[in-house]
Amino acid sequence: MKIGLEHVGDLARGAAILGTGGGGDPYIGSLMLRQAIRDHGPVDLIEVDALGDTDFVVPFAMMGAPTVLVEKLPNGNEMVAALRLMERYRNEEARAILCAEIGGINALLPLVLAARCGLSVVDGDGMGRAFPQLQMVTYHICGVPLSPMVMTDEHSNAVLFECADAADAERFGRNLVVAMGGSANICLYPMRGSDAKRSMVRSTISLALGLGRTIRESRSAGCDPFDALLSYLHTTPYYQHCRVLFEGKTVDLLRETKAGWALGSVTVEGMRTCVGRQLDIQFQNEHLVAREGESVRAIVPDLIAILDAATAEPITTEGLKYGQRVKVLGISAAPIMRSKKALEVFGPQAFGLKEPFTPLELLNPEESR
Amino acid sequence: MRGQAIIGKHKAPTSADIVAGIVQAIREVLSRSHASAEKIGAVMIGTTHFTNAFVEARHLSRVGVIRLAAPATLSVRPLADWPPRLLDSVGGAAEIVSGGYNYDGRPIAPLDPGEIRRIAHELRARDIRAVAISSVFAPVNAAQEEAAARIVSEEMPGVLLTLSNEIGRLGLIERENATVMNSALLAMAARVMQSFRQALEELGIRAPFFVSQNDGTLLDPESMSRFPVLTFASGPTNSMRGAAFLSGASDTLVMDIGGTTADVGALVGGFPRESSIAVDIGGVRTNFRMPDILSIGLGGGSYVVSDAGTVRVGPRSVGYRLPMEALVFGGTQLTATDIAVAAGYAEVGDRDRVRHLDRKLVTAAVDEIHRLAEDALDRVKTSTTAVKLVLVGGGSILINRELKGVADMIVPSHADVANAIGAGIAQVSGEVDRIFSYDALGRDQSLQTAHAEATGRAIAAGAVAASVHVVDVEELPLQYLPGGSVRIRVKVVGDLNLGHTAV
Numbered sequence: 087m088k089i090g091l092e093h094v095g096d097l098a099r100g101a102a103i104l105g106t107g108g109g110g111d112p113y114i115g116s117l118m119l120r121q122a123i124r125d126h127g128p129v130d131l132i133e134v135d136a137l138g139d140t141d142f143v144v145p146f147a148m149m150g151a152p153t154v155l156v157e158k159l160p161n162g163n164e165m166v167a168a169l170r171l172m173e174r175y176r177n178e179e180a181r182a183i184l185c186a187e188i189g190g191i192n193a194l195l196p197l198v199l200a201a202r203c204g205l206s207v208v209d210g211d212g213m214g215r216a217f218p219q220l221q222m223v224t225y226h227i228c229g230v231p232l233s234p235m236v237m238t239d240e241h242s243n244a245v246l247f248e249c250a251d252a253a254d255a256e257r258f259g260r261n262l263v264v265a266m267g268g269s270a271n272i273c274l275y276p277m278r279g280s281d282a283k284r285s286m287v288r289s290t291i292s293l294a295l296g297l298g299r300t301i302r303e304s305r306s307a308g309c310d311p312f313d314a315l316l317s318y319l320h321t322t323p324y325y326q327h328c329r330v331l332f333e334g335k336t337v338d339l340l341r342e343t344k345a346g347w348a349l350g351s352v353t354v355e356g357m358r359t360c361v362g363r364q365l366d367i368q369f370q371n372e373h374l375v376a377r378e379g380e381s382v383r384a385i386v387p388d389l390i391a392i393l394d395a396a397t398a399e400p401i402t403t404e405g406l407k408y409g410q411r412v413k414v415l416g417i418s419a420a421p422i423m424r425s426k427k428a429l430e431v432f433g434p435q436a437f438g439l440k441e442p443f444t445p446l447e448l449l450n451p452e453e454s455r
Numbered sequence: 456m457r458g459q460a461i462i463g464k465h466k467a468p469t470s471a472d473i474v475a476g477i478v479q480a481i482r483e484v485l486s487r488s489h490a491s492a493e494k495i496g497a498v499m500i501g502t503t504h505f506t507n508a509f510v511e512a513r514h515l516s517r518v519g520v521i522r523l524a525a526p527a528t529l530s531v532r533p534l535a536d537w538p539p540r541l542l543d544s545v546g547g548a549a550e551i552v553s554g555g556y557n558y559d560g561r562p563i564a565p566l567d568p569g570e571i572r573r574i575a576h577e578l579r580a581r582d583i584r585a586v587a588i589s590s591v592f593a594p595v596n597a598a599q600e601e602a603a604a605r606i607v608s609e610e611m612p613g614v615l616l617t618l619s620n621e622i623g624r625l626g627l628i629e630r631e632n633a634t635v636m637n638s639a640l641l642a643m644a645a646r647v648m649q650s651f652r653q654a655l656e657e658l659g660i661r662a663p664f665f666v667s668q669n670d671g672t673l674l675d676p677e678s679m680s681r682f683p684v685l686t687f688a689s690g691p692t693n694s695m696r697g698a699a700f701l702s703g704a705s706d707t708l709v710m711d712i713g714g715t716t717a718d719v720g721a722l723v724g725g726f727p728r729e730s731s732i733a734v735d736i737g738g739v740r741t742n743f744r745m746p747d748i749l750s751i752g753l754g755g756g757s758y759v760v761s762d763a764g765t766v767r768v769g770p771r772s773v774g775y776r777l778p779m780e781a782l783v784f785g786g787t788q789l790t791a792t793d794i795a796v797a798a799g800y801a802e803v804g805d806r807d808r809v810r811h812l813d814r815k816l817v818t819a820a821v822d823e824i825h826r827l828a829e830d831a832l833d834r835v836k837t838s839t840t841a842v843k844l845v846l847v848g849g850g851s852i853l854i855n856r857e858l859k860g861v862a863d864m865i866v867p868s869h870a871d872v873a874n875a876i877g878a879g880i881a882q883v884s885g886e887v888d889r890i891f892s893y894d895a896l897g898r899d900q901s902l903q904t905a906h907a908e909a910t911g912r913a914i915a916a917g918a919v920a921a922s923v924h925v926v927d928v929e930e931l932p933l934q935y936l937p938g939g940s941v942r943i944r945v946k947v948v949g950d951l952n953l954g955h956t957a958v
Contacts, residue, residue, distance in 0.1 A: 113740075117628065118530040153890075153931070153942060154558050156626045158591050161529035198530065240527035240563065267557035268940075335834070404931070411834055 088128040089197060089207075089295075094119050096298030101193030102400040103297050103415075104290070106389050108348075108372035109190015109216030110152035111402065114159060119194045122162065122201035129197045130206040132182065134286050137208065137279030141181035144172055144276045145212065145225065146196045149237070149259060150269030152404075155191065158267060160240060165199040165271045167242040172273045175234055175246055182206040184282060186223055186275070188290040189216025189372070210286035212275070214324075214420045215389050218347065218371045220259060221252035222432040224422050225275040228285035235259065235274040239266035287420045293322060301398050311398035312413055319417060327418035327447040331376060331383050332365040333358050333395060336410045347371060352392075352406050354414060365414060367392070369403050374437050376414060381449075384416035385439070387423045387432050388446045391415045416446045456879055463488025464872045473504055474650040481658055492659040497953055501667040501693045501878035504647060505640050505683045510737035512544045515639040516585040516615065519578040521571065521607070522631065523554025523590035523599050527563050533589075533631060538738040545639045548583055550574055554599045555591030558890050558940065563591060566599045568606055575610035585638040586611070589619035589631040594889040615641035622684065624888040625942065629742035636739065637684035644683035648676050665951070669743055671696045671726055671877065672884040673951055675917055687736060690874065692746050695720050695727050697877030698847045701867035707843040708835055708861075710828065711873075712850030714756040715772040717828065719835045720748040724926045726948070751831045755850040756781065757791040759820050766819040768794075768827060782808050791853050794820040800855040821855075829859045836860060847873050881951040885912030885923075886944070893939030902928070905945040918949025 089097070097119075098112035105112075123129065137143065146165065148155065173179055183200045186192060188211040200207045212223030226232060232255045233248040245262055249255040255274070263270045277285070296318055304314035312330055319328040338353035347370050356363035365383065367376045373390035376383045384390050392401045395411040422428065424445065430436065433443045456462065465483035477500065485492060508514055520533040533549035534542060552570045555563040578586065586607055590600045597620035604618055617637040623630035655664060665673040668685040671692040679686065695709045705725040711718045721728040727746030734745045752770020756777040760767045773780040773788050780786035782793040783804025789812075795801035797809040797817045836842055841862035846854060847870035858864065869876065887909040891901035910923050929944040 114531065114628065117535050121531055121535060151558075151940075153625065156628070158524075158555070158557065158563070159528040159531050159627060161526050163526070163529070242526075267559075267561070267563070409834065409836060 087131050089123075089131050090128040091120055091123050093295060094123070094194075096295050096302060097291070098194060098298065099301055099400070100294030100297035100299075101188060101190055102402070103391050103393070104193070104214070104294055104389065105189035105216045105400065105402065106372045106391050107369055107401075107403040108218065109187065109192065110155060112191045112194055114156055115191040115194030115198070118160070118162070118198045119201070122198045126201040126204070129201045131209050131291060132206045134208050134210055134279075134283050134288055137182065137282055139278060139280035139283075141279035142176065142178045142276065143182045143184050143208065143279060143282050144169060144180045144273050145184040145186040146199050147186040147192045147272050147274075148195055148269060149220070149272050150263045150266075152191070154268035158240065158269060160271060162198065162202055164238040164240055164242045165195070166202055167244055168236045168238040168271045168273045169199060169203065171236045171238070171244050171246055172234070172276055175236075176276060180205060181279070182208050184208050184275075184286070185211040185291060186225075187211060187213045187216055188287075188294055189213065192216075193291070193294055207291065208282060208286070209291045210282075210288040211290045212285070212287065214287035214290055214423055215387070216372050217432055220256040220274065222436070223275070224287055224428065225277065225281075225285045226252050227422075227425065227428045227431055228281070230275050230277045230281050230285055232274050234276065235272060237262050237266065237270045237272050239270055285422075287324075287422055289323065293325065296322070305397065312393075312415075315398060315415070324420040325417050327445070329416045329446065329450045330413050331390075331416040331450065332356065332363075332378075332414040333360050334363075334365065334412065336406060336408060336412060339406055339408060348403060350403065354412060357411070367414065368439075370437055371403065373403070375434065375439055375441065376416070382441050382444065383449055384446050385434050385441060385443055386437060387419040387428065387443070389415075389417040389419060391417065416450065418446050456876070461869050461876070463490065464869060464875070466872055473502065473647075474654045477651070478654045478657060481654075481660070485658075493661070495660050495662045497662050497881065497951075498655060498660060498664040499667060499673060499878045499881070500651065500664060501689055501874060502686060503690055504686075505644070506687045506736065508643060509541075509636055509640065509687075512541050512737075514643045515541075515544045516642045517547055517583050518545050518585045518587050518635050518638045519574070519583045520549035520631070520635055521574055521586065521588045521603060522549070522551045523566060523588065523603060524627075525551050525553050525555075525564060527555055527591055528627065531628065534635065535628070536740060537632075541737060541739065545635065548578060548581065554603070556593070556596045556599070558592055558595060559892070560592075560596045562599070566602055568602075571603050571606045572610055575607050579611050584611070584613070585615040585641055587617050587619070587631070587634040587638040589627065589634055591627060593618070593620035593630070594625055617641070617682075622682065624742050624944070625890075626742045629740055632739050633684055633741045633743065636736070636741070637682060640683040641680075644680045647683075648680040651676070663953075665881075667693055667878040669745060670884055670946075671880070672882045672948060673917075678916065687743060688734075688745055689878075691718065691720070691748055692727050693877030694718075694847070694874045695722060695746060695748075695877065696725065696880055697873035697875065698845045698867065698870065699725060700876055700880055701847075701869055701873060702845040702865040704843050704845060704865065707845050708832055709845045709847065710832065710851075711848040712846070712853060713754050713848050714777050714850065715752070715754040715774045716750045717753040717831060717848075717850065718748050718750050719831045720746050721835050726926055749831055749835050751827060753791070753824065753827045753831070753850075753853070755790065755792045755853065759789045759791060759794055761816055766816060766823050768820060768823045791820070791824055791850070794824065795853050795855070798855075801852040803852070824853050825856060825858065828854060832858060833860055881953065882948050883913055883916040883918045883951050884926075884946060884948045885909040885914070885916060885918070886946045887912070888942070888944040890940055890942050893941055898941075901941065901943060902945075905943045906947070909945045909947045913947050913949045917952050919952045920949070923947050923949035
């Protein structure tokens with residue numbers, strides 16, 4: 087399919103839900119994508135199976151502080167410069183662009199690059215949500231090397247480096263981002279079509295589009311957006327296990343920052359069907375775990391999204407404040423993200439949580455709404 | 456008002472000619488309160504004039520936009536998301552040129568004076584007289600915007616100019632939008648200020664006048680004519696602050712029940728709690744300080760409908776036709792006002808016209824009205840403890856019993872002019888919103904610096920130094936950046952220095 091101007095709003099809203107509290111506000115990304123589509127035409131979205139096994143494909147993302155991104159917007163050329171350096175280094179032309187992170191602003195930026203280069207974007211990503219670190223992607227879990235990695239800034243200053251280890255690349259990258267003024271454009275995990283087929287979380291761009299479209303249509307039809315969202319998710323291949331975990335009002339909010347991470351927790355006091363109960367959600371940029379008392383209701387990598395109870399508008403951890411009426415949505419992560427190897431990289435222990443990963447559908451056997 | 460006391464009031468519908476309306480209203484107030492024009496210490500004006508003009512795209516100037524940012528930001532052009540109607544009257548000339556800063560104040564690129572000069576020439580040739588200058592991280596470093604402004608002023612004598620660092624917070628697109636809005640309104644603002652001045656002269660009032668801005672504090676005429684955009688959406692803020700003032704409460708919920716809706720907000724330290732959501736004005740995204748207000752469909756004119764045993768109140772309403780359409784006024788529509796009269800606790804219209812109503816229906820509707828009010832209050836409360844509530848507006852007659860979660864309910868007198876009272880509270884504010892490095896400065900030093908800068912701005916705006924105090928501090932750590940970079944937002948408020956005039 088072609089992604090045109092009419093799809094940008096849906097994609098941005100869907101990506102914000104999949105950001106599970108983090109991932110950066112997609113608003114700037116949607117402005118960039120609208121301009122890129124106006125200037126260069128709609129973007130071709132292809133299935134991963136449409137790739138040839140030897141096709142060269144490159145994931146693209148931005149790395150850095152969302153607060154910087156809302157001031158120092160990219161110019162677009164530095165995105166192209168990152169891709170070109172990767173191509174030159176590999177002496178090969180990219181056949182398509184991959185998305186690394188479908189949650190938040192990084193859902194939209196690969197499409198901006200693709201529009202500018204006249205390339206296709208593959209429907210899928212490496213997280214099925216948002217995560218805070220470079221190694222927290224299915225590409226890494228499936229054995230695709232992170233390196234070489236390219237980083238560029240708005241002057242198209244470019245740095246290419248090779249690291250043996252993904253965690254080293256994360257550390258190098260983090261320091262370079264600061265030197266580049268707090269945000270940078272990155273190409274990493276360059277791979278073959280065959281690698282993409284085995285390592286991608288598939289169809290997540292379509293998923294984000296579908297989530298956004300469902301909310302928009304349910305609002306204009308005057309239906310309950312949550313019923314519509316659950317019905318829609320039931321039709322998707324991986325995300326049938328979804329629950330409204332809780333409904334209530336945010337009453338307590340703790341935030342602190344450690345080594346550049348936004349850590350904290352929010353307490354939701356039950357209302358309507360949840361009166362007399364309380365849900366605590368802990369976050370590190372993204373929501374990690376939702377607990378009711380001692381018992382876990384959902385835990386990373388399963389998705390925990392906090393949405394406005396009336397409009398289903400997603401609320402980021404930065405946008406949380408006292409007194410909001412919210413519904414908390416739990417969505418099962420794709421099977422590829424629940425493997426033993428995957429859980430080592432972005433399961434509960436990777437974030438210092440004590441509880442083991444338990445799938446959402448086992449924690450919440452009933453289809454409660 | 457004399458000190459805390461209200462010595463005269465007058466309420467009149469908005470007039471097409473706002474100056475004539477203001478002159479008429481002040482005349483009425485003076486004659487009713489037997490006060491003489493010379494004794495007036497200050498006149499405060501709250502107006503939606505600029506908001507309306509912008510939203511309706513009336514009397515706006517075409518604006519040349521200069522963004523100092525290249526090579527950054529080229530992926531989103533200025534005015535990218537503006538609705539076509541506003542673009543038609545405001546847009547037409549926008550350029551992104553060399554310049555801008557990083558979050559730590561390092562330049563992205565130097566300013567190119569020749570380029571600014573060229574643009575100024577072109578704008579002049581096209582007869583564009585208003586200019587908006589924005590720059591990346593201008594709240595961190597304003598030097599380039601100021602340098603560009605000097606060049607533009609040299610090349611375009613009499614230019615109507617706004618710089619983004621004077622207007623808004625972090626968030627380039629939102630701040631730039633507000634800067635352009637402001638420049639578009641500057642020509643009109645000069646005319647409005649002139650007519651306010653004339654109006655007061657006509658009345659023989661020599662006292663200074665002020666205009667209220669969206670956070671509930673005051674702008675002097677000079678500031679208003681430079682920053683008309685700051686008056687946007689001052690209306691709801693004034694109503695809430697006025698209500699609080701009348702009741703003597705500074706930390707309270709306020710519920711304003713009108714004909715169609717009930718608006719609920721929270722006051723903290725005498726100021727409305729601000730919305731954290733981006734605010735669209737006429738379809739343009741901004742990051743203005745707006746009060747966080749919840750509107751529900753409950754008012755004096757709300758339809759009351761019985762449907763298979765359940766009674767529903769609102770959200771449909773007869774609105775301003777209440778005096779014709781409600782049963783107690785001889786109409787045919789059962790409204791919330793009719794229920795309050797039938798239940799025996801409100802005295803308006805003709806009670807005989809609602810005697811026939813089914814008692815069960817009346818009781819159920821009264822319950823529903825109070826349930827709606829309680830639900831709205833609960834949604835605005837920030838804690839489970841019972842709170843104070845100030846109830847204002849014509850629809851306040853709908854409430855006659857204690858509300859759940861409310862410890863103390865006050866229905867102040869003069870509530871009908873709460874908006875004007877809110878404008879009359881003589882306070883001015885100062886604000887800082889930028890990024891500090893806790894590693895370089897330390898947290899205490901950073902907060903002190905921010906506090907001192909905000910205080911300086913409040914004093915520059917006319918505050919009595921000794922009265923300046925902090926009303927809001929927010930620390931937002933920058934994610935993904937080591938080095939302890941924290942965005943600090945500090946707002947301070949002080950009493951307006953009215954010199955020796957007795958107020």
